[in-house]
Amino acid sequence: MAKGTQQPVYIVSENTRRSSGREAQRNNIMAAKLVAETVRTTLGPKGMDKMLVSSLGDIIVTNDGVTILEEMQIEHPGAKMVVEVAKTQENEVGDGTTTAVILAGELLKNAEILLDKEIHPTVIIKGYRVAAEKAQIILEQISENINEDNDDELRAIAATAMVGKAAESAKDKLSLITLKAVKQVLEKKNNKIKINSSNIKLEKKIGAGINDSELIQGIIIDKEKLHSAMPDIIKDARIALIDSALEIKSPETDTKVQIDDPNKMQAFLEMEEKILKDMVEKIKNSGANVVLCQKGIDDLVQHYLAKHSIYAARRIKKSDMESIAKATNATIITKLNDLTERDLGKAGIVEARKVGDEDMTYIGDCIDAKAVTILIRGGTEHVIDEVERAVKDAIGDVSAALELGKVVAGAGSTELELAKEIRNFSTSLSGREQLAVQAFADALESIPITLAENAGLDPIDTLTELKASHEKGEKWAGLNVFSGKTMNAWSEGVLEPLKIKTQAIKSATEVAELILRIDDVLAASASEKSITPNPEMM
Numbered sequence: 001m002a003k004g005t006q007q008p009v010y011i012v013s014e015n016t017r018r019s020s021g022r023e024a025q026r027n028n029i030m031a032a033k034l035v036a037e038t039v040r041t042t043l044g045p046k047g048m049d050k051m052l053v054s055s056l057g058d059i060i061v062t063n064d065g066v067t068i069l070e071e072m073q074i075e076h077p078g079a080k081m082v083v084e085v086a087k088t089q090e091n092e093v094g095d096g097t098t099t100a101v102i103l104a105g106e107l108l109k110n111a112e113i114l115l116d117k118e119i120h121p122t123v124i125i126k127g128y129r130v131a132a133e134k135a136q137i138i139l140e141q142i143s144e145n146i147n148e149d150n151d152d153e154l155r156a157i158a159a160t161a162m163v164g165k166a167a168e169s170a171k172d173k174l175s176l177i178t179l180k181a182v183k184q185v186l187e188k189k190n191n192k193i194k195i196n197s198s199n200i201k202l203e204k205k206i207g208a209g210i211n212d213s214e215l216i217q218g219i220i221i222d223k224e225k226l227h228s229a230m231p232d233i234i235k236d237a238r239i240a241l242i243d244s245a246l247e248i249k250s251p252e253t254d255t256k257v258q259i260d261d262p263n264k265m266q267a268f269l270e271m272e273e274k275i276l277k278d279m280v281e282k283i284k285n286s287g288a289n290v291v292l293c294q295k296g297i298d299d300l301v302q303h304y305l306a307k308h309s310i311y312a313a314r315r316i317k318k319s320d321m322e323s324i325a326k327a328t329n330a331t332i333i334t335k336l337n338d339l340t341e342r343d344l345g346k347a348g349i350v351e352a353r354k355v356g357d358e359d360m361t362y363i364g365d366c367i368d369a370k371a372v373t374i375l376i377r378g379g380t381e382h383v384i385d386e387v388e389r390a391v392k393d394a395i396g397d398v399s400a401a402l403e404l405g406k407v408v409a410g411a412g413s414t415e416l417e418l419a420k421e422i423r424n425f426s427t428s429l430s431g432r433e434q435l436a437v438q439a440f441a442d443a444l445e446s447i448p449i450t451l452a453e454n455a456g457l458d459p460i461d462t463l464t465e466l467k468a469s470h471e472k473g474e475k476w477a478g479l480n481v482f483s484g485k486t487m488n489a490w491s492e493g494v495l496e497p498l499k500i501k502t503q504a505i506k507s508a509t510e511v512a513e514l515i516l517r518i519d520d521v522l523a524a525s526a527s528e529k530s531i532t533p534n535p536e537m538m
């Protein structure tokens with residue numbers, strides 16, 4: 001609606017809600033800040049968990065930033081943009097989602113203070129951008145190198161991802177398992193390390209304790225042995241992977257087979273039986289003693305397979321078939337006629353196993369398996385779900401460290417070192433831009449501040465002490481959240497991949513910029529929802 005005219009002039013539908021200028025900006029900033037506030041209390045080893053209850057009554061107890069935000073079903077458009085930051089972080093690294101969101105919220109909070117001082121958004125954006133670029137350079141300089149031989153550091157990275165989460169009680173074992181799993185699926189091309197984390201299968205089974213989780217040199221699938229007469233254990237397994245049905249195809253369209261003579265009927269049935277029997281012969285002739293099929297297996301085929309002491313399981317997920325192929329070095333076959341000995345996968349053992357009260361097929365002792373399984377155990381569903389999220393974070397962190405070959409220390413040390421260097425750099429800039437760059441440095445300090453707050457420490461005292469150590473040149477001075485003292489985060493083994501930090505800064509700056517650029521919000525009022533945040537929540 002144009003202001004200043006007698007008669008309102010509508011250029012958009014009368015029902016469109018419009019907010020513009022500072023109002024629009026404040027509204028979005030407020031929403032982003034609220035998102036950051038929500039996850040803030042979960043950061044770090046002393047962070048608390050959140051319980052999320054869905055409309056159906058499903059419960060999730062978690063400490064994981066992205067999980068919380070995804071489950072909250074956030075509606076506000078500005079807030080949604082911040083949720084995207086967490087999702088990007090999750091996809092790119094797998095860990096550091098809370099950090100990224102807190103940073104985004106803090107950048108916007110500090111921008112608001114500058115806006116109040118009548119500094120134009122474009123100046124703030126420019127300053128943030130310059131600071132973010134500088135931050136990437138500094139990060140590269142302060143980071144340390146790491147490679148596959150640095151087992152201690154790699155394990156420390158995995159353990160750091162689990163601190164403060166349900167997985168912590170078993171972090172020694174889980175970090176070892178994580179490292180072994182990652183190393184096992186690691187591939188090297190032109191001296192570049194590539195890790196496809198989908199080759200690490202996470203299988204969860206309620207029961208036993210977290211410490212009973214194990215790494216399996218192969219794959220566990222939740223499919224039972226098909227026929228009771230089949231053997232329970234096959235040693236030196238030679239596995240045929242077949243992705244078509246071991247059945248007689250039912251015609252796609254209605255087809256009529258007219259049989260007018262009882263003899264023909266008999267012949268027809270015999271022919272069917274022969275086709276099925278031939279299938280089993282082909283499998284047997286290839287030398288296979290295990291058949292894993294993505295589709296169905298006819299009863300008769302099951303019967304003959306059992307007769308030949310061949311183990312079989314059916315209706316296996318496509319992704320599992322691919323993992324098994326990787327783990328056993330098998331080729332997945334579509335046409336049974338093509339099956340030869342060379343296509344068979346090898347495993348030391350294939351076994352029908354009961355895990356908890358479920359029947360599963362265990363394909364283990366694979367030599368040089370390029371796909372492995374981590375079997376996660378724990379007392380309740382909520383516990384193993386949370387352990388799974390932590391193990392995923394750890395896999396992401398160790399992979400990111402190896403792929404990039406760079407690590408930094410955590411506990412707020414990296415953020416403090418960055419803030420210090422960026423402040424030094426800001427002195428070379430003029431007036432208003434300098435203020436924006438300093439605001440960026442302040443935002444970085446929100447990470448150690450939050451770690452302190454969550455540990456029940458005085459954030460100001462703690463920060464002063466930490467900053468003094470950094471001024472003295474101790475770049476890895478971080479917060480010991482247990483004692484409240486300053487510690488050398490590197491030697492204490494609080495390590496994180498460089499990528500957590502580079503990605504968090506990148507995404508947080510991008511979203512801050514995006515939100516600061518918006519000065520007009522036009523919302524079609526299809527629904528009754530208001531885009532104004534609830535004042536009580538401010």
Ligand code: ADP
Binds near residue numbers: 064096100160161410
């Ligand atoms: P995120 O979702 O950002 O990964 P976390 O809850 O996992 O959030 O917390 C990560 C933060 O906790 C990082 O800043 C990390 O350096 C810090 N941290 C992890 N372990 C320790 C520790 N033992 N002591 C102090 N800080 C730690």
Ligand code: MG
Binds near residue numbers: 095096097161393
């Ligand atoms: Mg984490």
